[in-house]
Amino acid sequence: MNKVFEALAHPVRRDILKLLRKRAMCAGDIAEHFPIAKPTLSGHFSVLKNADLVTTERQGTTITYHLNMSVMEEALVAFMALAGTKGKER
């Protein structure tokens, strides 16, 4: 879970997740949304993948990134535990 929070600490990585929330995208398509070099983005992808926030799928020369919803939800639960939002009480 630590890796997840570290991955979420960078605005570009959060924006990538936001893009993938709509639909899975290949690296090149994601890159068009950011004014930074592709190798830099590739580094961000690897952080997200390492945190298991995204999964990859190769189709020929392109690699498609998918948001891993279950890990996002686990992180959300962890965050709610931190925030003390138990929903029912108070």
Added chain:
Amino acid sequence: MNKVFEALAHPVRRDILKLLRKRAMCAGDIAEHFPIAKPTLSGHFSVLKNADLVTTERQGTTITYHLNMSVMEEALVAFMALAGTKGKER
């Protein structure tokens, strides 16, 4: 909001927030829960304060740290937007 996510990226800082969820504590009392030097902890406090996740209150020589619930909840909402969870309902 970026500062909040950055602050949450360190496990010690998350643990500090967890402690403060139960009750406000002074720096020294918090320090007893961690095997790290006080200046290091003081740096973590300043990150949390800078992100507005905690507030401080001086009583004589001691400084008490309080969890800032409203910012925690804002962060939670931001996170839910990321995760695509509709959040309020259910």
Added chain:
DNA sequence: ACATTATTTCGGTAATTGCCTAAATAACAA
């Protein structure tokens, strides 16, 4: 004024991060 306690700031170092360009790899087509 001096001492005590609580906390922070200072000064330094090692490790990590974020970014880049250039080079390497992978898949596929001509």
Added chain:
DNA sequence: TTGTTATTTAGGCAATTACCGAAATAATGT
């Protein structure tokens, strides 16, 4: 094989982070 496209890895650099011990600051008591 050679070429093209998509993406990653390598190498390097500047900035930041995390940590520590020592010194400074703040509040208060003697």
